[in-house]
Amino acid sequence: MTMAKVTEGVHFIEGQDEFIPDSHVYVVGDLSSCDLSVVDAGLMGKGAYKIRSIQEMGIDLKDIKRIIMTHTHLDHVGCLAEILQEIPWAEIWIHRLEAELMEKGDERTVYGMDMFREMCQIQYALKPGAFTFQVNRKLEGGESLNIGGMVWEVIHIPGHSMGSIGLYHGPQRVLIPGDVIYADYAIGRFDLHGADASELKKSLMRLAELEVDILLPGHNRIVRDLPPGYILETAKQWEPNLA
Numbered sequence: 001m002t003m004a005k006v007t008e009g010v011h012f013i014e015g016q017d018e019f020i021p022d023s024h025v026y027v028v029g030d031l032s033s034c035d036l037s038v039v040d041a042g043l044m045g046k047g048a049y050k051i052r053s054i055q056e057m058g059i060d061l062k063d064i065k066r067i068i069m070t071h072t073h074l075d076h077v078g079c080l081a082e083i084l085q086e087i088p089w090a091e092i093w094i095h096r097l098e099a100e101l102m103e104k105g106d107e108r109t110v111y112g113m114d115m116f117r118e119m120c121q122i123q124y125a126l127k128p129g130a131f132t133f134q135v136n137r138k139l140e141g142g143e144s145l146n147i148g149g150m151v152w153e154v155i156h157i158p159g160h161s162m163g164s165i166g167l168y169h170g171p172q173r174v175l176i177p178g179d180v181i182y183a184d185y186a187i188g189r190f191d192l193h194g195a196d197a198s199e200l201k202k203s204l205m206r207l208a209e210l211e212v213d214i215l216l217p218g219h220n221r222i223v224r225d226l227p228p229g230y231i232l233e234t235a236k237q238w239e240p241n242l243a
């Protein structure tokens, strides 16, 4: 089984890293609600794996109503088109700051840096404009999303990218922070296009206000029993680098 239940209404599909990492995918929503959301997509070529993993759970693809992106880096958005081909009815929800870039075909955030863009376009035969999407809902942060029989709060946490969001489920103390914070006191890089170290510091402090037991980052291991104060401790350890 490639997809695992984390807790009620939260399922996990582990990324399959290549020489570029592949982001994890989370499926959120009560399975009986028929109103499921996929959080993030993954790297180019991983769409079939992600779709197959969802189907192996016995989920009817028709129940997937939307794809919510934590942010639009290549390792998260790379197979969005592949997934949309299988579920063309799914809406795309992205923070406004990155949604506006995607709609214009501005791919600076997708690739992060010019050298990486050139390498990837050759390696994967990607054409300029390959990541132009129409976004159905532009998120701002501060929304309470009533989806799949659950309420998820959207938190705008820029710094790793300008439109990074976290999704927080208060009742079960679950946080999906994208690439802003990981397990093992690691944080997302802050040297790519649209990144900002001081914004990242503020975003970590914002997340530190939340009660989190289950941390579900975009990469590496997930944590089901996060120690109290973990996010604040991580922010403090990184503070000298985020001035």
Ligand SMILES: [Zn+2]
Pocket: 071, 073, 160, 179, 188
């Ligand atoms: Zn990222």
Ligand SMILES: [Zn+2]
Pocket: 023, 073, 075, 076, 179, 218, 219
């Ligand atoms: Zn990532």
